[in-house]
Amino acid sequence: MNIAESAALKQILKGRGWVAAESGEEADLVLLNTCSVRLTAETRALGRLDHYAALKKKRSAQGHSFVIVLAGCMAERLGARIREKRGEIDYVMGTAARSLFPQILEEAEQGLAAGEFTAKKAFLASEGFQFSFSPSHIEEETGEGGPVRSFIPIMHGCNNFCSYCIVPYVRGPEISRSPASILAETRLAGGKGIREITLLGQNVNSYNWVGGGLNEEGIDAGGFDFPGLLELVAGEAEQTAVGWVRFLSSHPRDFSPRAVQVMADHPVFCRHLHLCVQHGADAVLKAMNRRYTREEYLELVSAIRRAMPGITLSTDILVGFPGETEADLEATLSLMDEVKFLYAYMYHYNPREGTSAYTLPGRIPEQVKRRRLARVIEKQKQHTGELLRARIGSREKVLIEGISRKNADELITRTEKDETAVVRGKHSLIGRFAEITLASLHGNTFRAEGLRIVD
Ligand code: SF4
Incomplete structure (x- = not known):
């Protein structure tokens, strides 16, 4: 999502005549598009911010400064507070206020031209800004052969409130993008020679466009759910240079049998799915507010594999959640044995202020979390190796x-x-x-x- 949204912001910069600077030493504007999903991402972004703040001070002393725009989830989460602490930031542009970027740029351009720049502003969802989708998220940089893959956001925000997750707070409630706009971007991607698109959303399976969908295309303006959208995109992609379509992230609870069927019916959908499980023990899944059981997850995996034999699966696994026991860890390891994921993103739990899990008792000591994570990583390495070795010769x-x-x-x-x-x-x-x-x-x-x- 961050890559897609950064590409859309880069297009706006490019459209106004901005070009990429070689380094911060030469920049007139620094845009930090941040991610909040994990604490480590925020820590890295803050480190980067400190670097540019120091550079700005140094350059100001030499009579040349630059504008700092802090965008993305961390901007939304820390809001105006962060600008108060780090006075070098000129604009804080939360996720809901991205559509203001052209205005911010215009003001910055005027300030830079006049040599006096005093703007210090924060634009956040709390001030009533509403998220809107950019028309295109295609990377403009063309390496040898041009861009090959592109991301197409189809929905934004999340209503699930998994107890450990900050996303619903920084991205807000789910909003679905109009099918007409998604098809237009698919067509645009095909026209630019993009061969693979990935439909994006925090929870793509809960895509829900309520009516008024495709009037301008002359197609019946009904509502579209995720399987309905998949059918539309498959039809569009099949008429363009786009040969493969992927989508992520999928929430197991919302992955309907019809979505599985549509995927199976259209070979344009790659035979790989990222299906976050997070944990293998029911008690932990419940405490995480994932709203499915281990058995339901395994049934879904079986249905997917029955419909698309040979499909590979990947996942996210979170260990060390408050209250997790050694037996819960064993349940996760045994689920991994049952499913055999091709790869997994594996983490140990870090409390995030503002989430409901933050106040849960039974926090697991760091050392124990690290030891448990090491076992999960070791298990995954073993599965990845086995699955890949079995493919040699094909x-x-x-x-x-x-x-x-x-x-x-x-x-x-x-x-x-x-x-x-x-x-x-x-x-x-x-x-x-x-x-x-x-x-x-x-x-x-x-x-x-x-x-x-x-x-
Ligand atoms: S589904 Fe859960 S983990 Fe995924 S973004 Fe929504 S709240 Fe976060």
Whole structure:
């Protein structure tokens, strides 16, 4: 989401004639688009902010300053307080106020031109600003072969209030983007030669456009739920250069049987799903307010695998939640054994002020959290290795995404199952679909051979 929204902000900058500076030393404006989802992301953003604040002071003393705009979830969460503490920030632009960016830029441009810049403002949801979607989130930077993949936000915000999560507080309630606007961006992506799109939302499965959908397209203006939208996007993508469609994040509770069926019916949907489980013990899932049980999650996994044999799954796992016992940890490890995820994002719990879990008793000591996390990571490593090794020798369709960082003669490719493979080939093939044979495994990356272009 951060990448997609940053791309949209970059487009606004570019449209007003701004160009990327080589460094903060040369910048007239620094835009920090922050993420709040984990404490570590915020800590990193604050470190970056301190760096630019110090640079701003130094440059001001030399008679050249720059404007600092703090955007994104951290801006929304810490609000005006952060600007009071760090006086160098000129604008705090919360997630709900992103549409004000052109205005902020105009004011900044005038201030910079006049050489006197005194604006100190915060724009936050609490002041009544409402989120609106940008028309395009396509990265403009074109590496060799141009951009290959793009993100398309379809909804924003979350109503789930998982007890550990800050997102509903910084992103606000769910808002769905109009199907017409999503299709227009899909078409735009196809027109720019984008080969893979990812539909984005904090919880894509609860997408719900209530009527008035596609008038301007001449299509019946009814309501659309997530499966309905998937059908529309599949139809649109199939008429463009877009060959693959992914979506994330999926909440297991809202993943309907019809969504599974639509996905299975359309080969344009990649055979990989990120399906956050978070934990394997019912008591912990309940305390997390995930609103599904271990059994329901496993039933969903079975239904998905019945409908799409060979599909790979990835997940998020959060250990060390308050009250978690050793038996709860074992339940998570056994769920991992049952599902065999291709990969997982694994974390230990950190209390976030403002969430309902913050006040829960039974916090787990750091050392114990780290030890439990290490066991989960070890288990996942074992599964990833097993699953990848079993794939050696298979012939796979891949999207050629770019040049290998380690060897400029090799191309980086990705299978629809979200596996990475490198193969020798010409740079001009970036953005093409090809077939390759997975020949060997180095770490989690395949080395492949027998490249044949298939599009
Ligand atoms: S579904 Fe839960 S974890 Fe995901 S964004 Fe919403 S509240 Fe956070």
